[in-house]
Amino acid sequence: MSGAYLVLSGVAKRFRDHAVIQGLDLTVAKGEFVSLLGPSGCGKTTLLRMIAGLVACDEGRIEVGGVDLTRMPAHRRNVGVVFQNYALFPHLNVRDNVAFGLRAQGKPTSEVDAAVAHCLELVRLDGLGARPVGALSGGQQQRVALARALATRPRVLLLDESLSALDRKLRDTMRIELRRILRIEQITAIFVTHDQEEALVMSDRVAVMNAGRIEQFDRPDAVYARPATPFVLDFVGQSCSIEGRVASRRDRQMAVETPYGALIADGDFQVGESVLIGVRPENVRLVDGAMPSHAADNVIRALPADPVFLGSRRMIHFQCKGADRLLAELPGEERSAMDTDQPVSLCWPVERTLAYRRDAPG
Ligand SMILES: Nc1ncnc2c1ncn2[C@@H]1O[C@H](COP(=O)(O)OP(=O)(O)OP(=O)(O)O)[C@@H](O)[C@H]1O
Ligand SMILES: [Mg+2]
Structure with a gap:
């Protein structure tokens, strides 16, 4: 072929x-x-x-x-x-x-x-x-x-x-x-x-x-x-998306300022450029004492909003700002941290962090 x-x-x-x-x-x-x-x-x-x-x-x-x-x-x-x-x-x-x-x-x-x-x-x-x-x-x-x-x-x-x-x-x-x-x-x-x-x-x-x-x-x-x-x-599969702005860059890695703190992503955009950060929800994990995040992870804190049970998995939506979207796909039995109304820490690997230039602001 x-x-x-x-x-x-x-x-x-x-x-x-x-x-x-x-x-x-x-x-x-x-x-x-x-x-x-x-x-x-x-x-x-x-x-x-x-x-x-x-x-x-x-x-x-x-x-x-x-x-x-x-x-x-x-x-x-x-x-x-x-x-x-x-x-x-x-x-x-x-x-x-x-x-x-x-x-x-x-x-x-x-x-x-x-x-x-x-x-x-x-x-x-x-x-x-x-x-x-x-x-x-x-x-x-x-x-x-x-x-x-x-x-x-x-x-x-x-x-x-x-x-x-x-x-x-x-x-x-x-x-x-x-x-x-x-x-x-x-x-x-x-x-x-x-x-x-x-x-x-x-x-x-x-x-x-x-x-x-x-x-x-x-x-x-x-x-x-x-x-x-x-x-x-956005169209293929589920995704998180977070709006931000490039705060600094070293080689091919950028620090992106977002309402949830700084996130690291690969890319060579200019400092000050508007960026859309994307993550697939199955790459997002909950951080607790038993499972610390790695240095190579992006970590943010967010309040769970809407757990959806999908049989073998659960899709959790989190409260977020503006047009942003935060969700995590977790194994069906992993519920401990989600049973509270407290913010939880979410993390995902930098290498799974997608970054796009945003054409127009807002
Ligand atoms: N003969 C026609 N005259 C005028 N407009 C048309 C004609 N055929 C299609 N269009 C328009 O072209 C656009 C694309 O239509 P098309 O049928 O190719 O979409 P599609 O991607 O197949 O959508 P769907 O998933 O709903 O089937 C639509 O806005 C439709 O209204
Ligand atoms: Mg058609």
């Missing part, structure tokens, strides 16, 4: 005065599984529709396997699409739904039959070919939609919230099935989901999108542990 296969360069789309996709670049390798993650309205579906040829690009270029698709009509692109609502043909049975694209391409019957049988086997629906699609469960319909998209052996498969309508258990199964099928068929896929866990678990790389741009494109562990921007820190 290397090199450039699907390449978007400077792609832009505007609906009237609304720039929905803004000079977007993305390079995906052959066989790679990429998730697009981003808030509602950030342009995920629009981007998929541009790749599929259902929405024209205003600017930029879309290339797959060295072929320029930018001006190619949708039906010639051979890009498979699975939408959330599956959009199956209700008057056709399973086999005819899956065969549809191949027949439209004028493929000989023997070839169509072989491909349909292969795809139904892949999605484990062999035996249901003659069933009307209206007589299938949601999960089965989802598999038919996938088989239909796979039948023409697409260059790229685009999946727009394709698992969202399924119940939790079926989704878990379908995630594994989908990855298995795409690996067997060596298909490059872009997957849109609202479910972060789904994106982090399934993807080779995750693209985090905000307002028509990609803010970070990286491996799931890197996106989570080293968010490139405050937006990614």
